[in-house]
Every structure is written in C-alpha cells, then in structure tokens.
Amino acid sequence: MNTTRLRKCLVLAVLMLASAKLTALDIYLIRHFEKQTEGNDPALTQIGVARAQALAKHFEVISLSNIYATAYKRTQQTAAPLAIKTEQVVTEYSPKNLEDFAAFLLEKQQRVLVVGHSNTTASLIKALGGPKFSISEDQYGTLYHLYSVDDQIQMDTTRIELDNESLNLN
Numbered sequence: 001m002n003t004t005r006l007r008k009c010l011v012l013a014v015l016m017l018a019s020a021k022l023t024a025l026d027i028y029l030i031r032h033f034e035k036q037t038e039g040n041d042p043a044l045t046q047i048g049v050a051r052a053q054a055l056a057k058h059f060e061v062i063s064l065s066n067i068y069a070t071a072y073k074r075t076q077q078t079a080a081p082l083a084i085k086t087e088q089v090v091t092e093y094s095p096k097n098l099e100d101f102a103a104f105l106l107e108k109q110q111r112v113l114v115v116g117h118s119n120t121t122a123s124l125i126k127a128l129g130g131p132k133f134s135i136s137e138d139q140y141g142t143l144y145h146l147y148s149v150d151d152q153i154q155m156d157t158t159r160i161e162l163d164n165e166s167l168n169l170n
Helices: 003-021 046-061 073-086 098-108 121-127
Strands: 026-031 066-069 090-092 112-116 142-149 152-159
Touching: 026 121, 046 073, 066 073, 073 090, 073 112, 098 112, 098 121, 112 121, 121 142
Parallel strands: 026 112, 066 090, 066 112
Antiparallel strands: 026 142, 142 152
C-alpha cells in the first residue's frame, strides 16, 4: 500500500472514530466575501467589507471559541471585523489539507467559524460529514452552519445581507 493511500485510510479512520464519538458539532463556515478582480491575492471590495461588518453583527449573540481563515487577504478581511469585535485572533489554516483540518475541528468539538473559498468551503463541509455540493464563483454571503442532533449531522444556511445603511458606501 503506497503512502498516500495509507494516509487517506488513516484520515478516514480518524474521521469515522471522531464521528462515532461526536456529541456536539457546531461549526459555521463561509466563503470570503466579494473580492477585487485584479491580482493574485485580492482584497475585498467595498461591498465585501460591508458584508464582513454584517457578519460580525450576525455573531453578536453567538459566542465562538475560535475563528479560522486561510492566509489570503480576502479571507482575513472577511474574518477581521468579527475578530476585532470579539477580541479574538484569527487562526490561519491551510486549504491544501482539508481532511486533516476537518479531523482537527471534529476532535475539538467547539463552536467555530471557518472562512474559506468557493473551491474549499464545500469540500470542507463534505469532509466534516455534511452534504456534497458546490459554490459558484459568483456566490457570496451564504453562511453554512453544521451541527449535530442525536449524532446526525445537519446543515442550515443563512444569508448575510446588507442593510440600507451598509449599502450607503459614499
């Protein structure tokens, strides 16, 4: 058995074991908000920044143990207003090894927010035991909430909308 296959089998075994012991899955995931169109590591647009503020407002009544984001500007800027409001540090994770990150999150059993990308957020949800789906390149603002009920993984979605005040970007 080659090393890659052995590693995948080990990760699968860890995920199965973690799922079997799971008592309280409570993970929020979101793709970064609207981004600039130029450059390798674009920042958020004004709309994206306003939506990040709306995300922080959404979590005013929801306590999080940690906030995770990739090292890219757009994910860090999406998480920043919430991190500032809750006086937390954003913990970076690598989008290149989602299976290991999923196993880590399942083991921690904490309420967290994970900020990712269109090509990683859905994959991470699947790795956590959620449904398989995709996020289009032009889809922003959907907050995914994975949680367990009687050891069954459920997923709800919420739109992070901008109010009229947030849309006044003058």
